[in-house]
Amino acid sequence: MTPEKPSYFFCGIGGSGMLPLAMIVQAQGATVEGSDRSLDQGRTPEKFDWLRAHGVTLHPQDGSGVRADHTVVATGAVEDTVPDIGAARRVGAPIVTRPELLSRIFNAAPTSIGVAGTSGKSTITGMIAWILDQAGRAPTVMNGAVMKNFTDADHPFASALIGGPDLFVAEVDESDGSIARYDPTVAVVSNISLDHKSMEELRELFGGFTGRARTAVLNLDNVETAALAQTMVAEGRGEAVVTFALGRVDADLSAHDLSPLPAGMTLTLTDRASGDSHAVTLNVPGAHNVANALAALGAVRALGVPMDQAVAALETFAGIRRRMDVVGTANGITVIDDFAHNPDKISATLKTLHAFDGRLLILFxxxxxxxxxxxxxxxxxTFVGLMKPDDVLLMPEPVYYGGTTDRSVGSKDIAACVRAEGRRAEALGDRAACGDRIVEIARPGDRVIVMGARDDTLSQFAAELVARLRATHPA
Known part of the structure; x- marks a missing residue:
């Protein structure tokens, strides 16, 4: 008798971390069902139509779709106030969190690459995925964002890559502490800075992550990751460390002679072990993406991919959706969609954009x-230090989905302090009001940057801005 397929119910299946995991689980032979608050609210309908077309049964997020034979996958906190979780408890269905399920699959692979760090994870993961794919390694990849190289008409939401069972690459999150669940063959840490946890907690989490790995790929340009490298050397594990840096000859992989292009970067890559140099042209902009490329090269080198082959693949890397995505240009005004949401990411984006002339209208x-x-x-x-005098910061209130969150600090507090330091900043009631203000003040030569995370409708907002600017700013 053939055993029945395992059956999973994903609560929040449309999320950037849940959708790719659901696709990987489905590819491994499970049946997949799910619910999502955005589905109930009529947001991003094309995503849910795509899921249905790919064999996923969708339900309202009211608990009605949960059965006893399901394994219910929760995004993070398992709270009975979520109807699907309450229903799972009532019918006796097992509940796992997304990090628990992902780490099980990750740790079961004979070879694995875990990509961690405050910033750059999705891009580094996408770069590694593309290099390994082009090298014929057939990786299975779990990313938190859409990888443009793998998108096509049938896969518009390519945040997962379905490959073989022997090599698994995943973006690993420290914000919820789940990084402690992963036992990687190769651990990549791009940088460590204040984001969701204290620095003491972060040092312990990242130290454990790299300590469990066969090889750790670490950034010497970041004080915290450089300290991790020093610790591993002091512990006698120096051979397990691959370092990278911009302009430093003491790193295993280093980049020199960086030159910005409108949509990319040129650089000279130096491999200290071989003494070889490679002229490289990236199709993604900014020095931060050069660092991301070095991290990816360090990871694949640890798996034996020849450097010249890895570089050739990297030069055809198309980028990650919502990472400085140019949505469109309307009468000389360019709108860019970007995931930047913490000081490090915002800093990288503003520095990259200011490599070229033009006022920035920043919606954060x-x-x-x-x-x-x-x-x-x-x-x-970050805003005071990196905004130019004629740049304008526009802020709606933070994303809020309900609950008991401390709301004592809002966008008005940030905008007021930025203004007090001589920069132009406005906090408006909601995002629509910010959009109205952008349309009002935009002029040819401006670049509008839409920044934020945890809200799929930001991309739709950016596209609507292009249409509005086209209609209200005649050529």
Whole structure:
């Protein structure tokens, strides 16, 4: 008798971390069902139509779709106030969190690459995926964002790549502490800075992550990751460390002679072990993407991919959706969609954009009241330090989905402090009001950057801005 397929119910299946995991589980032979608040609210309908077309049964997020034979997958916190979780408890269905399920699959692979760090994870994961794919390694990849190289008419939401069972690559999250669940063959850490947890907690989490790996790929340009490398050397594990840096000859992989292009970068790559140099042209902009490329090269080198082959693949890497995505240009005004949501990411984006002339109209939608309060000083310092005098910052209130979150620090607090330091900043009631203000003040030569996370409708907002600018700013 053939055993029945395992059956999973994903609560929040449309999320950037849940959808690719659901596709990987389905590819491994399970049946997949799910629910999503955005589905109930009529948001991003094309995503849910695509899921239905690919064999996923969708239900309202009211608990009605949960059965006893399901394994219910929760995004993070398992709270009975979520109807699907309450229903799972009533019918006796097992419940796992997304990190628990992903780490089980990850750890079961004979070879695995875990990509961690405050910033750059999705891009590095996408770069590694493309290099390994082009090298014929058939990786299975779990990313938190859409990888443009793998998108086509049938796969518009290519945040997962379905390959073989022997090599698994995944973006690994420290914000919820789940990084402690992963036992990677290769651990990549791009950088460590204040985001969701204290620095003491982060040092312990990242130290454990790299300590469990056969090889750790670490950034010497970041104080915290450089300290991890020093610790591993002091512990006698120096051979397990691959370092990378911009302009430093003491790193295993280093980049020199960086030159910005309108949509990319040129550089000279130096491999200290071989002494070889490679002229490289990336199709993604900014020095931060050069660092991301070095991290990816370090990871694949640890798996034996020849450097010249890896570089050739990297030069055809098309990027990650919502990572400085040019949505469109309307009468000389360019609209860019970007995932930047913490000080490090915002800093990288602003530095990249300011490599070329033009005023920036910055719409920043904070991804929560908690992070805004935790990093208030850092947000203010970043905007004050990197905005030019004629740039304009426009902020709606943070994303808020209900609950008991401390809402004592809001966008008005950030904008007021940025203004007090001589920069132009406005906090408006909602995102629609920010859009109206952008349409009102935009002029040819401006670049509008839409920044934020945890809200799929930001991309739709950016596209609508292009249409509005086209209609209201005649050529």
């Amino acid at each position: 939608q904070p991804h929560g009241f908690g992070p805004l309060k935790l990093m208030k000083a850092e947000f203010i310092e």
